[in-house]
Amino acid sequence: MSKVVLITGGSSGIGKSVGEYLSQKGFTVYGTSRSPERYPDSMFSLVKLDVxxxxxxxxxxxTVLAKSGRLDVLINNAGAGITGPIEEIPDAEIKRNFETNxxxxxxxxxxxxxxxxxxxxGLIINVTSIAGYMGLPYRGVYSASKGALELITEAFRMEIKAFNIHMTNVAPGDFATNIAAGRYHAPILENSPYKKQYADTLKLMDSHVSSGKDPQLMADAIYKVITITxxxxxxxxxxxxxxxxxxLKRILPDKVYERMLMNHYKL
Structure with missing residues (x-):
C-alpha cells in the first residue's frame, strides 16, 4: 500500500517538485494551495488549505482522510519570505510572516x-531554512521564524516519540524558485538610514535565488528522509x-562569525 503524503504549499517551487517526484515514486500525494483551481494541470491532487x-x-x-483513509507523511513546506531593515518592517508584516512560517x-x-x-x-517533515541557523542582515524576521520552527521541532519530536511518530527538519539553502517574487519586501525609503546597505543586500539576495540549486535536490533529500527508518x-x-x-557558527567566536557575515554582505 502506497504511503499517503500531504504537502503544504504544493502548487509551485519546492513543494511542486517534491510532490511530482513522490508521485513518480508511487506515493499517493496531496498538495495544498489557497487557490487549487488555478492549477488544473497539477500532476497530483491539490486541496484547498490556508495555513x-x-x-x-x-x-x-x-478531505485527505475521506479519500485515502490514512495520512502517513506531512511535509510542512508552505512558507513566505520577508526582507527589510527590522526597524522599518511594519509589525503587521512581521506577525504575518510568523503566521505562515x-x-x-x-x-x-x-x-x-x-x-x-x-x-x-507517521512522519512530519518541516521545511525550514539554512537562514534559520543564523541572524542574517535584512532577513532577520525570516531567520527568526525559520529558526523558531527548527527549535520547536526538537521539542515536538520528543513529545510524540511515544506514539511512534517521527518529526524532522529539512533546511534548504538558496534554490531557484519564485520565493523572491512572492516575499514581502520592505520598501527602500529615500530618507532611510539603511537605504544603500539594504538596496545592495537585496540585489545580492535575489541573485543568490536566481542562481540557486535545482529544487529537485530537495525532492531527492525528502524522498530519502521518508524512506529511512x-x-x-x-x-x-x-x-x-x-x-x-x-x-563555522558553532566553532568561531561570535564576533568573528559576525564579521564574516558582514564581509559577505559588504556591510
Missing amino acids: ADSDSINEAVK FFGPIRVIKAVLPQMRVQNS HPKIHYKVGEFMQKFSIA
Whole structure:
C-alpha cells in the first residue's frame, strides 16, 4: 500500500517538485494551495488549505482522510519570505510572516497528529531554512521564524516519540524558485538610514535565488528522509558553503562569525 503524503504549499517551487517526484515514486500525494483551481494541470491532487486558517486546515485533512483513509507523511513546506531593515518592517508584516512560517506549520501538525496516533505511525517533515541557523542582515524576521520552527521541532519530536511518530527538519539553502517574487519586501525609503546597505543586500539576495540549486535536490533529500527508518533531527540541503557556514557558527567566536557575515554582505 502506497504511503499517503500531504504537502503544504504544493502548487509551485519546492513543494511542486517534491510532490511530482513522490508521485513518480508511487506515493499517493496531496498538495495544498489557497487557490487549487488555478492549477488544473497539477500532476497530483491539490486541496484547498490556508495555513493561517484552522478551519481550512481541518477541512483539508478531512478531505485527505475521506479519500485515502490514512495520512502517513506531512511535509510542512508552505512558507513566505520577508526582507527589510527590522526597524522599518511594519509589525503587521512581521506577525504575518510568523503566521505562515511558524504558527501555520504548528496548526497543520496539530490537525494531523490525532490520525497518526490512531495509526501508531507517521512522519512530519518541516521545511525550514539554512537562514534559520543564523541572524542574517535584512532577513532577520525570516531567520527568526525559520529558526523558531527548527527549535520547536526538537521539542515536538520528543513529545510524540511515544506514539511512534517521527518529526524532522529539512533546511534548504538558496534554490531557484519564485520565493523572491512572492516575499514581502520592505520598501527602500529615500530618507532611510539603511537605504544603500539594504538596496545592495537585496540585489545580492535575489541573485543568490536566481542562481540557486535545482529544487529537485530537495525532492531527492525528502524522498530519502521518508524512506529511512529513523530520520535524524536536522538535515541541510544546498551549496557546500551554505551548509559549512552552520558548522563555522558553532566553532568561531561570535564576533568573528559576525564579521564574516558582514564581509559577505559588504556591510
